[in-house]
Amino acid sequence: MAGALPAGSAMGAPGLAAKRPDLPQLHSLDQALPAAWQNSLQMQPFAGLPILNECVWLHQPSASLVVTDVLQYYPQDFSLSARLFNSLNGTRSRLAMPRALRFAIRDRTAASAAAARICAWPVQRLVLAHDALITEDAQQQLNQALAFLLSDKP
Incomplete structure (x- = not known):
């Protein structure tokens, strides 16, 4: 993908440019990926959760989310306080949307639509920013983690 972007430019989630005016080269990914990326990446903004403005990515050749x-x-076994925090947040020893983020959802319909699109992707592994890689039953774990958004119950 070399040459897909001009030197010194950066790509960011929708809304990031407004939060980071100190990054003048930032190009917003407002639904459309650069053409050079389209054969290997899919992107889904996780709508309905304005506190994050997160985009979720599928690397198609490796089926990695x-x-x-x-x-x-x-x-991992962290300190007692970290274990307690992650237990309360619902993220210790299982894939989940942290409870704190669940409470931050402002548009359940938009979040549910994003979750449905993400769960429809053929996922074989999950690459998480907080130092975790899930390779066993990745699709099933993904579906379980987002099941609360895919059900009819709020």
């Missing part, structure tokens, strides 16, 4: 904050998983 790349997620930053909307889904988390902490299997």
Whole structure:
């Protein structure tokens, strides 16, 4: 993908440019990926959660879903306070949307639509920003983590 973007430019989630005016080379990914990326990447903004403005990515050749904050998983044994926090947030030893983010959803219909599109992708592994890689039953774990958005119950 070399040459897909001019030197010194950066790509960011929709709304990031408004939050970071100090990044003048930032190009917003407002639904359309650069043409050079389209054969290998799919992108889904996780709508309905304005606190994040997160985009979720599928690297098609490897069937890898790349997620930053909307889904988390902490299997490691951390300090007692970190274990307690992750247990309360619902992210210790299982893939989940942190409870704190669930409460931040402002448009359930938009979040549910994003979750449905993400769960429809053929996922074989999950690459999470918080130092976790899930390779076993990745699609099933993804579906379970977002099931609360895919059901009719709020």
